Amino acid sequence: MSELNVRYGQLSxxxxxxxxxxxxxxxxxxxxxxxxxxxxxxxxxxxxIVADIGELKGYCSLxxxxxxxxxxxxxxxxxxxxxxxxxxxxxxxxxxxxxxxxMIVDILHEDRKKYSRALILELLDWIEDIQGTGVVIKxxxxxxxxxxxxxxxxxxxxxxxxxxxxxxxxxNVYKGTVEDVRAGIKxxxxxx
Numbered sequence: 001m002s003e004l005n006v007r008y009g010q011l012s013x014x015x016x017x018x019x020x021x022x023x024x025x026x027x028x029x030x031x032x033x034x035x036x037x038x039x040x041x042x043x044x045x046x047x048x049i050v051a052d053i054g055e056l057k058g059y060c061s062l063x064x065x066x067x068x069x070x071x072x073x074x075x076x077x078x079x080x081x082x083x084x085x086x087x088x089x090x091x092x093x094x095x096x097x098x099x100x101x102x103m104i105v106d107i108l109h110e111d112r113k114k115y116s117r118a119l120i121l122e123l124l125d126w127i128e129d130i131q132g133t134g135v136v137i138k139x140x141x142x143x144x145x146x147x148x149x150x151x152x153x154x155x156x157x158x159x160x161x162x163x164x165x166x167x168x169x170x171x172n173v174y175k176g177t178v179e180d181v182r183a184g185i186k187x188x189x190x191x192x
Contacts, residue, residue, distance in 0.1 A: 004114070006122045009047030009059055011040060016056035017049070024104060025145075031102070038084040039063065046087065048126060050105070050118045058105030058115040062098045062126065064088040067138070070097035074141045074173050076164040092134030100142035103152060120152070124185055127178055137178050144172045156184035 009017065014036055021031045039046050039061075049059040065073065069086045072078040080101070088096055105115040130137060143164055144150040150172055153160075158176030165171075176184075 003053045004118055005051045005054075006048060006118050007051075008045060009040075009049045009061075011037065013047070013049050013056055013059070017047075017059055020056065020058070020104060020106060024107060032081065035081060035084045039087050042084070042087040043089050045090065045126075045130065048119060048122055050115045050122075052111065052115070057109060057111070058103075058119055060103040060119045060122070061101040062130075062140075063101050064090065064096035064098050064130075064135070067095070067097050070099060070139070070141055073099060074143065074164065074175075075162065076166060080143075080166075090130060090133035090135045094135045095138050096130075096135050097138050098130075098140050100140050103149070107148075120185060123181055127181060131178075140176045140178075140181065142174045144174060145169075156181050158184075 014033060017031060017036065018033065043064065046063055047059055047061050050057050063083060065083065065086055065088060069078065069083065073080060073083055083099065088094065090096070103116070103119055105112050105119065109115070127137065140158065141161070142149065142153055142158065143166070144153055153172075153174035153176070156176055157180035158174035160172055161175040162173045163170050164173050
């Protein structure tokens with residue numbers, strides 16, 4: 001029997017996150033311990049995890065940046081591994097540009113669609129929580145390194161904003177708004 005729980009990620013989740021990354025992502029895109037520690041030190045609301053019967057089955061990360069850093073990251077002028085130093089805390093009246101850094105679930109598990117769905121639906125509450133701090137979310141951006149990443153961006157209504165070369169490969173870059181996310185999730189939720 002499943003006991004699904006979606007919550008903010010904490011340092012105590014770090015080992016499980018790293019194990020999942022190593023299982024599924026190419027080495028160049030795997031999360032590093034120091035990166036996660038620094039991100040969580042700067043902002044406690046950057047990770048959401050989905051656990052089933054207490055075991056981490058997936059996670060998602062939304063990293064708030066200023067416009068300059070956001071654009072530099074999305075178009076390959078700064079490496080993702082360096083953005084942890086630039087993640088913003090949520091402060092009332094501040095504009096933020098959110099890098100949709102990752103959404104990863106255990107794709108080898110039979111309930112993978114349920115885990116993905118839980119994380120995607122959680123985006124609505126997550127956005128509301130972030131906006132509740134008084135910040136203004138100006139835009140979301142994502143570098144899609146997998147076909148699943150491309151599909152998620154398209155389903156959320158994000159528009160292709162270009163391509164970036166990273167680690168010898170070319171990846172699609174997407175951008176979208178809060179309204180795109182809300183509309184995309186509403187449509188996806190209604191479709192089942």
